[in-house]
Amino acid sequence: MAANAQDVWQAARAVGTTLSRPPMTETADLDSRPSIAAVPDPAKGRAREAGENADSDIEEAVFSLDGVTVRYGDLAAVQGVTLDIAPNQITALIGPSGCGKSTLIRSLNRMNDLIPEARVEGSITYHGIDLYGKDVDPVEVRRRVGMVFQKPNPFPKSIYDNVAFGPRVNGSPKGDLAEIVERSLRQAALWDEVKDKLRQSAMALSGGQQQRLCIARALAVSPDVILMDEPCSALDPISTARIEDLMDELKSDYTIVIVTHNMQQAARVSQRTAFFTTEVDDAGRRCGTLVEYDDTDSIFTSPGDKRTEDYITGRFG
Numbered sequence: 248m249a250a251n252a253q254d255v256w257q258a259a260r261a262v263g264t265t266l267s268r269p270p271m272t273e274t275a276d277l278d279s280r281p282s283i284a285a286v287p288d289p290a291k292g293r294a295r296e297a298g299e300n301a302d303s304d305i306e307e308a309v310f311s312l313d314g315v316t317v318r319y320g321d322l323a324a325v326q327g328v329t330l331d332i333a334p335n336q337i338t339a340l341i342g343p344s345g346c347g348k349s350t351l352i353r354s355l356n357r358m359n360d361l362i363p364e365a366r367v368e369g370s371i372t373y374h375g376i377d378l379y380g381k382d383v384d385p386v387e388v389r390r391r392v393g394m395v396f397q398k399p400n401p402f403p404k405s406i407y408d409n410v411a412f413g414p415r416v417n418g419s420p421k422g423d424l425a426e427i428v429e430r431s432l433r434q435a436a437l438w439d440e441v442k443d444k445l446r447q448s449a450m451a452l453s454g455g456q457q458q459r460l461c462i463a464r465a466l467a468v469s470p471d472v473i474l475m476d477e478p479c480s481a482l483d484p485i486s487t488a489r490i491e492d493l494m495d496e497l498k499s500d501y502t503i504v505i506v507t508h509n510m511q512q513a514a515r516v517s518q519r520t521a522f523f524t525t526e527v528d529d530a531g532r533r534c535g536t537l538v539e540y541d542d543t544d545s546i547f548t549s550p551g552d553k554r555t556e557d558y559i560t561g562r563f564g
Contacts, residue, residue, distance in 0.1 A: 309334045309472060309502045310355060310378075315369035317350050317359060324350040325535035328369075330521060337494055337503045339513035339543065342523035342558070347535025348506045351523075352474050355504065356392035357385045390417065393465035397477040399457035401449035401464075406432075406441050409449045409460055413468040427467055435463035436493050455486025462493065466501075473497065475505040479512065491516050510559055513543065520546040522555045 308331035316326040325347025332338050340348040350359070357378065359365040371378045378388060390413075402409050410428040419427060428445070432438040437459045441452070449460055458478060465473055475494075479487040494503055494516050507513050513520050521540040525533045539546065539555045550556045 307334060308332055309374060311370070311372045311375075313370040315351070315354065315367065315371055317347065317354055318366045318368070319362070320364045322532060323534045325523070325537075328537045330537065330540045332502065332504060333519065334502050335498055335500070336518040337498050337505060337516050339517035339520045340504065340506045340523065341508070341510060341513050341520060342535070342538075343525065344508070345533060345535070346523040346525045348523055349476050350535070352476055352504055352506050353394075355472070355474060356389050356394055358389075358394065360385055390468050391470055392472040392474060393468065393470035395458070395461050395465055395473065395475045395478050398481050399454055399461055401452070401457050401460050403448070403450060405446045406449045406452070406460060407445040410463050410467050413464060417468060431463040431467040432460075434466050434497065435459045436489065436496075437463055453486070455482050455489060458482060458486070458490060459493065462490075466497075470501065472502045472504065475503065477506050477508065480508065487512070510547075514547050517543045519543060522546065522550075522552075522558060524554055524558070 310332040312331070313329050315328040317324050328351060340352060342348055353359050354367050354371060355373075355378075359367060367379060373388070373392070377383065402412060404412070407428055410431050411424045414424060414427050429438060429442075432441065437456060440456060441460075449457065452460060458481075462473070462478075479490050482490065491512065494505070497503060498518075505513075505517065519541065520543045522538045523535050524538050526536050527533050539550060539552045541551070545551075546555060547559060550559070
């Protein structure tokens with residue numbers, strides 16, 4: 248292992264096979280499968296028992312992907328992805344631009360359904376339930392699997408109304424909203440900064456505060472999983488550190504999947520890391536592919552594929 252790869256790891260700590268299966272949107276004979284509603288409500292959280300190892304976590308995976316390919320029309324953005332995502336851990340997806348990381352993470356809460364030409368092939372299960380089964384409600388999927396985007400996107404409403412928006416839509420009693428808002432803002436480490444200005448516009452907050460508000464908004468509907476698509480790329484180092492500290496606190500109650508171009512960030516916050524890259528076919532079309540998926544320590548200190556080592560040591564990407 249090259250010495251400079253070890254330096255990447257130490258510095259950070261200091262500071263697929265495609266299934267021959269039809270697209271999920273066309274999958275038949277799923278009526279006998281249980282609905283996603285059969286999965287226990289995640290509001291109570293599922294903290295890991297002390298001493299659990301990575302293998303036991305993966306055996307009870309939150310998500311299991313088998314031969315997943317996502318296409319936009321005839322173009323495959325990412326193909327042949329097979330991996331399991333463990334509960335109450337942070338899983339980082341790293342790799343160069345255009346390798347399908349964001350496309351893949353959006354398939355975990357069916358955000359790609361909103362793109363008419365998008366098509367998902369292979370198998371994605373959530374707690375053993377086919378995420379794309381005919382009886383699965385995409386709205387319920389997105390309640391249980393929340394999303395935080397690259398750029399903070401608060402609604403042009405008050406801080407209070409931003410956090411209360413999801414619970415209101417889901418029918419939470421009006422008398423419960425104040426408690427939900429406070430709890431969510433506390434979980435997002437924002438309460439002390441905004442408790443005296445809840446009725447002020449969220450647009451007046453700083454970028455880092457807005458991103459934590461978006462995290463609070465996601466937490467307010469009691470999700471099981473939080474997806475984060477480069478949540479710190481538009482933030483300054485101080486705000487980034489707060490978001491990273493927050494992720495570390497949240498993983499005891501939530502499963503987190505993060506897309507990041509910052510390898511030091513992946514090394515600091517995640518327990519498992521998946522490295523993706525792009526391959527070019529005979530027609531010159533680029534497609535993302537999963538190269539390696541392992542414990543973060545192993546990825547950064549003794550990767551099993553030279554492409555992974557070359558990427559984390561800065562030789563390409």
